[in-house]
Amino acid sequence: MRNGKCAIFIAQELVRIFAILDAMDRPELHDPRVLRAIAHPVRSRILTELDAHGAMRAADVASVLGIPANSASFHLRQLARFGLIEEDPSAARDRRDRAWRAADAGDRSIQLDQVEKMPGGKAASKVFRRTKAAWTHHLVDLAYGDDRTPGVQRTVAEQALRLTKDEAGELTNEIVDLVDAWRKRNQGHEDDGRTSYHVLHIVQPLPDQPVEG
Numbered sequence: 001m002r003n004g005k006c007a008i009f010i011a012q013e014l015v016r017i018f019a020i021l022d023a024m025d026r027p028e029l030h031d032p033r034v035l036r037a038i039a040h041p042v043r044s045r046i047l048t049e050l051d052a053h054g055a056m057r058a059a060d061v062a063s064v065l066g067i068p069a070n071s072a073s074f075h076l077r078q079l080a081r082f083g084l085i086e087e088d089p090s091a092a093r094d095r096r097d098r099a100w101r102a103a104d105a106g107d108r109s110i111q112l113d114q115v116e117k118m119p120g121g122k123a124a125s126k127v128f129r130r131t132k133a134a135w136t137h138h139l140v141d142l143a144y145g146d147d148r149t150p151g152v153q154r155t156v157a158e159q160a161l162r163l164t165k166d167e168a169g170e171l172t173n174e175i176v177d178l179v180d181a182w183r184k185r186n187q188g189h190e191d192d193g194r195t196s197y198h199v200l201h202i203v204q205p206l207p208d209q210p211v212e213g
Contacts, residue, residue, distance in 0.1 A: 032124035034082045035115055039128040041135070042067065043075050047084065047102065052196040054187035055091035055099040064196075076100055139200055153197075160206060172203045 038044055042065065049064055050056055056064075062072040079085045083103055091099035112129070115121045143156045163171065179199050186194060 031082075032115055032118050032120045034084070035110065035121075035124040035128045037078060037082045038084065039124070039131045040075070041131065042071075043079055044131070044135070046072075046075055046079065048198070049196060050085060050100065050102045052183065052187070053190070055088040055101045057097070057099050061100075136200065139198060168203050172201075175201055175203075 038047065045065060046061055049061065053060070053064075058069055058073040058076055061067075061076065062069040065072065076085065080087075080100070085100045086103045088099045088101040091101070110128075112125050116125050143154055147154075
């Protein structure tokens with residue numbers, strides 16, 4: 001089923017987080033404080049836009065998200081505090097200019113079972129899962145909604161196949177690598193008619209019972 005810009009594959013969202021894990025003075029990814037930081041809707045969106053755009057300034061983030069510049073600066077500082085983003089000197093215009101990028105440590109997956117073993121982890125996990133579930137429902141509602149804006153692509157693809165657990169993991173990695181190649185190819189190309197698209201995929205066993213409409 002296809003309808004009109006944002007290639008969306010209906011599937012469980014692969015959590016893609018960037019963190020500097022070798023910095024001993026910064027919380028690690030399974031730290032509940034980090035999970036709470038990225039559960040915040042604005043900060044989660046900032047990470048998403050940095051992922052798509054590459055380096056951005058607070059003014060850029062404010063413009064894209066439609067929030068005040070001081071609010072953008074605050075959330076950027078919070079993300080930097082937890083090692084999720086870092087300054088990008090190569091993108092700065094001068095010494096006073098501050099451009100931010102996702103911390104260069106590769107893609108990281110959040111292991112919620114590890115988070116939940118930490119003090120305050122279960123509460124942080126609950127907030128994170130609730131926030132992500134709400135965002136996923138929002139994306140699905142948009143994908144199946146009535147919006148037919150010209151020049152906007154929305155795609156929903158559902159496919160079933162038989163896999164072992166290891167094969168499911170391999171398939172997931174292949175999808176991630178494909179999307180990542182496109183992301184890297186188009187990063188930094190501003191004012192070229194492109195917009196940020198969200199690719200959402202779920203790889204999981206089919207439910208035992210169909211859901212009645």
